Amino acid sequence: MSTEEAWTINRLLTWTADYFKKQNIEQPRLEVEVLLGYALGCERIQLYTRFGEVVTDEQRAKFREFVKQRVQSMPVAYIVGKKEFYSLNFTVTRDTLIPRPETEHLVMAVLDAIKATPELAPHHVADVGTGSGIVAIAIAKHAKSSTVLAIDKSPAAVEIARQNAASLGVDARVKTCVGDLLSGIDPAEQFFAIAANLPYVSDSEFEQLDKTVKDFEPTSALVAGPIGTELIAKLIPQAAAQLVSGGLLALELSPMIADRVVDLVASDGNFEPAYVIKDLAGHKRIVAAKRK
Ligand code: GLN
Numbered sequence: 001m002s003t004e005e006a007w008t009i010n011r012l013l014t015w016t017a018d019y020f021k022k023q024n025i026e027q028p029r030l031e032v033e034v035l036l037g038y039a040l041g042c043e044r045i046q047l048y049t050r051f052g053e054v055v056t057d058e059q060r061a062k063f064r065e066f067v068k069q070r071v072q073s074m075p076v077a078y079i080v081g082k083k084e085f086y087s088l089n090f091t092v093t094r095d096t097l098i099p100r101p102e103t104e105h106l107v108m109a110v111l112d113a114i115k116a117t118p119e120l121a122p123h124h125v126a127d128v129g130t131g132s133g134i135v136a137i138a139i140a141k142h143a144k145s146s147t148v149l150a151i152d153k154s155p156a157a158v159e160i161a162r163q164n165a166a167s168l169g170v171d172a173r174v175k176t177c178v179g180d181l182l183s184g185i186d187p188a189e190q191f192f193a194i195a196a197n198l199p200y201v202s203d204s205e206f207e208q209l210d211k212t213v214k215d216f217e218p219t220s221a222l223v224a225g226p227i228g229t230e231l232i233a234k235l236i237p238q239a240a241a242q243l244v245s246g247g248l249l250a251l252e253l254s255p256m257i258a259d260r261v262v263d264l265v266a267s268d269g270n271f272e273p274a275y276v277i278k279d280l281a282g283h284k285r286i287v288a289a290k291r292k
Contacts, residue, residue, distance in 0.1 A: 007060055010051040012036060016067055023071050031076050032067075038080045039063035073211045086138040090164050095156035096132035097221040102252070102279040103197050105286050107138045109250040109277060110193045114143045120192060121145035126242070128181055128196040128235060129153075131221060133161030133174070135195050140170040149189070151179045154220065181231070182238040190247075194239045197252035202228035205256075228257050233264055240270035243291035250288040258284035265289045 005011070013032055020028035037044040039062040040055070055063070066079050077083040077098040083090055085099035086107055092098055114123045123146045127136035130150035140148050150165070152158050158176045165174040179185065182194075201222045206214065213222070224230040232251055239249045249271065253261055258276055265274040265287065274289035 006054045008051065009036065009040075009047055009053050009055060012055060012060070012063065013047065016063075019067070020070070025070065031070060034076050034080060035066040035070065036063055039066060073215060075212050075216055078216060083132075085134045086141075088134075088138060088141060088168055090132050090134055090137075091160060091167070092132050093156070093160055094216065095154060095218060096160050097217055099132065099134045102283075102285050103135060104138075105277050105279055106195050106197055106250055106252045107135055107142075109286055109288050110135075110139050110195050110248065111142050113193055113248045114139075114146060117192075118145070122147055123192040124190070125149070126151065126182065126185075126191045126194045128194060128239075129198045129221075129231075130161045130176070131157050131197075133164045133176065135197060136161065136174050136176075137165055137168055137170055139195070140165070140173045141168065146173065148174045149185070149191075150174055150176045151182070151185070152176075153178065153180050154218070157218075157221075181235050182242055185242060187241065189242065190244050191242050192244055193248040193250065194235075194243060195250045196232075196235055198231040198235065199224045200228050200232060200253045200257060202226060205254075228254065229260055229264065232257075232261055236264055236268050237270075240268055240291060245291055247291045248288060249291065250286055252286055253284075255283040255285070258287055261287045 016032045017028045033044040033047055037047055039059055069079050075098055077092050078094055083092050083099050086104055125139055125146050125148045127150045130136050130152045133150050136148040136150035140146055150161050155178050158178050162176045165171040199222050203226050206223050262274045265271050270292055271289040274287050276284045277286035279285035
């Protein structure tokens with residue numbers, strides 16, 4: 001290709017996807033489309049109707065900056081400040097973990113419990129360690145009978161969760177607050193379900209994480225301590241105290257600690273035997289149990 005050849009959208013996509021591939025980026029084409037859409041101020045999918053269009057120097061300079069950040073391992077979600085979860089569009093910043101598709105199982109566990117008990121409406125739910133608010137907001141969106149308290153110890157994350165609840169139109173039913181697990185919550189506030197995707201990575205596992213995660217996502221949202229179960233272990237008795245009888249505790253975790261968490265729930269003594277939900281990759285991902 002001659003260098004004088006115009007930089008059409010199609011040519012930029014092809015060239016950059018190839019470059020990303022050489023940089024071992026896992027989904028080169030998808031990521032390039034997201035970044036170019038962002039640089040041009042349009043949806044990724046709209047690029048397909050604009051293949052022949054020549055991009056301006058200004059647009060190309062913007063795009064080049066995003067490409068550079070990605071090659072330096074910055075996740076695309078942080079570059080564009082957005083990530084889709086449960087078919088909803090969330091704002092994310094470096095103060096919040098990037099939503100993972102596995103977390104949809106946590107949302108589904110709570111939604112199933114809500115749908116199975118219409119007679120218990122309104123369903124009051126807590127999302128502990130809410131981050132960008134995805135779990136709380138997806139539950140509120142899909143269960144109109146729910147009210148959700150979204151808690152995080154990071155004030156910056158709580159602010160993002162609050163903004164997401166407002167922009168997704170559920171701020172009337174999603175309240176946000178800064179707090180350390182459930183320790184600051186009024187003991188009289190009883191929940192139908194408590195969902196938590198708490199930090200569960202151990203110190204040594206953290207060292208093994210990919211650069212895109214380790215160097216960019218908030219360490220405090222990932223790492224629990226030397227063994228990984230620290231925060232979950234702290235939450236279990238707190239949850240027992242705040243759940244109604246028959247209420248659901250649903251915890252997201254890594255397959256490495258799933259069996260240990262099942263044992264922790266059993267040894268607490270206040271729950272029915274826990275059950276495990278696997279993610280689409282077949283990994284143990286959620287441990288859930290009902291309050292006796
Ligand atoms: N609940 C949020 C999520 O699932 C944040 C989780 C976290 O920061 N550990 O993305």
